[in-house]
Amino acid sequence: MSLSKKSPIVIEQLRKRQMFDLITNGKRLDGRSLEDIRDLQIEINIIKKADGSAKVRLGNSEVIAGVKVETGAPFEGLENKGALIVTAEVLPIASPYIEPGPPDEETIELARVVDRGIRESQMIDLDKLVLIPGKIVYVIFVDCSIINADGNLFDATSYAVVAALLSTQLPIFEIHDEKVVDTGKKQEPPIRTIPVSITSIRIGNNIIIDPTAEEEACMESRITITTNSNNEYTAIQKGSTGYFTLEQIKFTAQTARVKAETLRTRLKELIK
Amino acid sequence: MDQTILIDENGKRTDGRSIDDLRDVKITIGVLKNADGSASIEFGKNKIIVAVYGPREVHPKHMALPDRCVLRCRYHMSPFSTDTRKNPAPSRREVEISKVMREALEPAIMLEDYPRAAIDVFVEVLQADGGSRCAGIAAASVALADAGVNMRDLVAACAAGKVNDKIVLDINDIEDKEGSADMPVAYLPNLEQITLLQLDGILTESQFNECVEKAIHGCKMVYEIQRKALIEKYFGNDLPEGEEKELEENKEN
Numbered sequence: 001m002s003l004s005k006k007s008p009i010v011i012e013q014l015r016k017r018q019m020f021d022l023i024t025n026g027k028r029l030d031g032r033s034l035e036d037i038r039d040l041q042i043e044i045n046i047i048k049k050a051d052g053s054a055k056v057r058l059g060n061s062e063v064i065a066g067v068k069v070e071t072g073a074p075f076e077g078l079e080n081k082g083a084l085i086v087t088a089e090v091l092p093i094a095s096p097y098i099e100p101g102p103p104d105e106e107t108i109e110l111a112r113v114v115d116r117g118i119r120e121s122q123m124i125d126l127d128k129l130v131l132i133p134g135k136i137v138y139v140i141f142v143d144c145s146i147i148n149a150d151g152n153l154f155d156a157t158s159y160a161v162v163a164a165l166l167s168t169q170l171p172i173f174e175i176h177d178e179k180v181v182d183t184g185k186k187q188e189p190p191i192r193t194i195p196v197s198i199t200s201i202r203i204g205n206n207i208i209i210d211p212t213a214e215e216e217a218c219m220e221s222r223i224t225i226t227t228n229s230n231n232e233y234t235a236i237q238k239g240s241t242g243y244f245t246l247e248q249i250k251f252t253a254q255t256a257r258v259k260a261e262t263l264r265t266r267l268k269e270l271i272k
Numbered sequence: 273m274d275q276t277i278l279i280d281e282n283g284k285r286t287d288g289r290s291i292d293d294l295r296d297v298k299i300t301i302g303v304l305k306n307a308d309g310s311a312s313i314e315f316g317k318n319k320i321i322v323a324v325y326g327p328r329e330v331h332p333k334h335m336a337l338p339d340r341c342v343l344r345c346r347y348h349m350s351p352f353s354t355d356t357r358k359n360p361a362p363s364r365r366e367v368e369i370s371k372v373m374r375e376a377l378e379p380a381i382m383l384e385d386y387p388r389a390a391i392d393v394f395v396e397v398l399q400a401d402g403g404s405r406c407a408g409i410a411a412a413s414v415a416l417a418d419a420g421v422n423m424r425d426l427v428a429a430c431a432a433g434k435v436n437d438k439i440v441l442d443i444n445d446i447e448d449k450e451g452s453a454d455m456p457v458a459y460l461p462n463l464e465q466i467t468l469l470q471l472d473g474i475l476t477e478s479q480f481n482e483c484v485e486k487a488i489h490g491c492k493m494v495y496e497i498q499r500k501a502l503i504e505k506y507f508g509n510d511l512p513e514g515e516e517k518e519l520e521e522n523k524e525n
Contacts, residue, residue, distance in 0.1 A: 002370035003344040003390075004378060006337060076356070077449070105371045108364050120472045223469070233480045236455070236471035241378040243465035246484065253480060 002105055004241065008097040009217040016218055023206045030059075030212065037198075037210040037259060038152075040159065044167035044270055052168025052189075056160040059212060060150035065142055065160035067168045071131060071180045072139040082129025082138040086115035088157050094149040095213075113237045114144070114157045114197070117226035121195035121234040124165065128190045131175055138173070140165075140189075151213040154224045154237075158197035159267070165189060166270045193229040194267050196260035200225075200252040202242060207252055209259060223249070225256035229264065233257075276450045278435045285447070287316070291440040292486075294430070294493050299411065299501035301418050309419025311501075313411035316444055317401035322411040324419040326391035341386035345374035347408055349397040369405050376409050376429065376458035376468035382422035391421060402445035403431045406494075409458050409468065414498050418505070425460040426498050427467060430490030432457070432483045434473060439482045441490045453479075457487035461495045 011019075019029055026034055038059030047053035052067035075083050088111035092100045103111070118124075129138035142161050146153055169186035201211045201219035211219060220242030226235040233253065238244065244252070283290055295316030304310035309324035330336040347369040351360050362370075373395065381391070393416065395408040406429035413427035433443040434453035448454050453473025459466055466488075475483055 001344050001346040001392075002367070002374045003335065004337070004340075004342050004374065004383070005335070105367050108367045109371055112364060112368050116472050120474070122474075228474065231477070233471060233475045233477070234473070236469055237372075238466070238469040239372070239375060241375050243379045243460065243463075243467045244469070245464060246466065246488065249466055249469060249484060250481065253477075257477065 007217045009213060011214060011217050019215070019218060020204060023203055023208065028208065029214065034206060034208045035255060035259070037263070038212075040263065040266065042159065042163050042266065042270065044163055051171065052164045052166075054160050054163035054167055056156055056163060058152060058156040058159065058210070060148055061146070061153060061156040062148040063144055063146050063153070063156045063160040065144045065157070065164035067164050068141045068143070069168070069171055070139045070141070071136055071173055074130075074134065074137045079134040080130055081126040082124070082140065084119060084124055084126060084140045084142070086118055086142045086144070086161055087111050088114055088144040088146065090146040090149060090153070094146045098149065109237075109239065110153055110157065111144075113154055113224055113235070114161060116237070117158050117195050117197050117224075117235040118142075118161055118165075121193055121226060121228040123162070123191065123193055123195050125190035125192050131173060131180065132178075136175070136180060138170070149213060151211045151216045152199050154199045155197050155210065158195070158226070159263070162194060162196075162267055163270055166191065166194075166267065191271075194264050195226050195228050195234060196263045196267070197224055197226040197235075198256035198259050199223065200255065201240075202244060202248060207248060207255075209255065223252050225253055227257050227260045231257050276446075278447055278450060279438060279440070285435070285440065287444060291438055294442045294490055295444065297494060297497045299414055299497060301414060301501055301505040307415075307419075309415045309417070309421070311411045311415040311418060313407050315401070315403060315407035315410070316442075317399060318397070318404050318407045319399040320404060320407050320411055321396050321398060322408065322415040323394045324391065324412070324415045324421070325394075326419070327386040327389035327421070328392075330388065330390040336388045336390070339387055340383040341381075342390040343374055343378055343381060343383060343393070344390055345370050345377065345393045345395070345412075347373050347395045347397070347405065349400060349404075353397050353400045372468055372470065373405060373409055373412070377412060377416070377427055379465060379467050380413060380423050380425050380427045380460055381416065382424060385422045391416070391419075400445070402443060402448040403456065405429070406431050406456050406458070410494050410498060414501060417502055425462045426495060427458050428461055428491040428495035428498060429456065429458040429468065430487055430494050431455060432487035432490060434475060434479060434483070439479055439486055441486050453483070455483050455487055457484065457491060459488050459491035461492050
């Protein structure tokens with residue numbers, strides 16, 4: 001059951017006032033403007049045991065994503081497509097407010113929104129990952145561990161997944177006598193597009209991009225918008241207990257398209 | 273993606289609707305005797321029943337908030353509601369929908385009027401037909417009004433989507449599965465606030481704008497049905513003065 005609760009992060013009234021005053025003047029506590037994205041660092045192939053991996057740092061938010069490729073049965077209703085599964089876990093090492101245990105609704109939402117962004121953009125051509133139609137297909141797991149949480153985990157995790165998939169070398173499986181054999185050879189995954197997720201939040205009447213944990217503690221509403229390489233919208237999730245007006249939605253959608261471009265260029269460089 | 277023809281040459285959809293038509297919506301209020309407020313909704317083939325309990329004491333007590341009410345929301349699908357049996361245990365999808373549903377309803381409720389209390393909203397999907405979260409939200413906000421909870425506005429909800437490259441209103445089960453985009457929206461019609469917005473599927477910029485606007489238009493149509501259901505329940509045929517005129521005016525618009 002979903003219930004309203006207090007933010008675990010408590011911001012002092014004075015600090016909150018300072019944040020609001022700055023935002024009204026187009027500035028933020030960490031010196032960014034309202035539309036600036038924090039410094040993004042991407043490292044790939046950091047886990048040798050995985051088929052692909054990446055570590056992403058977005059400001060102080062840090063995420064590690066690992067890709068493991070197996071074979072298995074396709075999803076129901078998608079018999080002639082490979083399977084792609086994205087999971088995310090906010091580890092207890094990530095912040096003093098996280099406890100070990102089964103995932104709470106925020107974590108479930110995070111994993112599902114990131115998964116939707118990658119899946120709906122059709123980043124991987126899953127039609128090419130079928131071994132025996134309807135029976136055996138490639139199953140790609142992308143598991144994400146959030147190791148330091150400082151806001152905007154949606155985007156940080158999404159960039160980690162994309163980077164990890166771009167770094168992946170798919171094992172080549174073949175069917176011999178109806179059995180799956182790993183040939184030991186590798187291939188590039190069939191990449192079709194590069195999805196980029198951009199999250200904005202509303203504080204008062206202002207929209208800010210890429211919020212820190214402190215800013216998220218003061219937000220009224222949040223929106224995560226994913227676009228593909230053709231600049232089309234592929235996934236959206238509005239979150240938190242406030243509202244957006246139609247103008248604000250259109251504004252965040254427009255900003256998401258513009259802001260995604262530089263990030264997409266950064267991610268594309270990983271393939272070379 | 274679109275292999276199936278979902279809109280024929282006459283512009284009719286699989287269930288005979290045109291692209292701007294809403295499915296038949298029927299809301300009945302006060303369907304559960306024990307609940308403080310309740311409503312059932314038939315939204316196309318969706319059959320959903322919503323119960324509201326509260327404002328009441330919060331258990332366990334440490335969950336209570338000192339300055340406002342705790343809103344608790346559960347979206348659940350019955351095992352027999354889908355084509356293949358659904359495991360009755362809450363799935364990750366239901367956890368997420370419960371959350372977005374609560375977030376869609378919260379801005380409309382005057383939670384600050386009931387500090388240290390809880391309001392429980394239980395949404396039970398008896399039969400699912402695509403767009404069940406929107407139908408659930410629409411029924412839940414009527415059930416909250418039936419429970420006498422102080423509210424700023426009703427929450428209307430409706431989806432729009434893309435089918436055979438056309439933006440259509442209120443997509444059904446087949447259009448959800450075979451179509452290329454689905455965008456559920458919840459909207460407070462009088463305050464003009466969007467409280468739920470999701471999208472999966474690919475939309476260009478102009479399609480996106482058209483889709484949001486169409487969904488909001490659908491929300492306004494759902495709002496009129498919600499409003500009528502409430503008026504019918506509480507005033508029957510004796511409309512309070514001015515209301516009748518206002519209803520007529522709304523119809524003309």
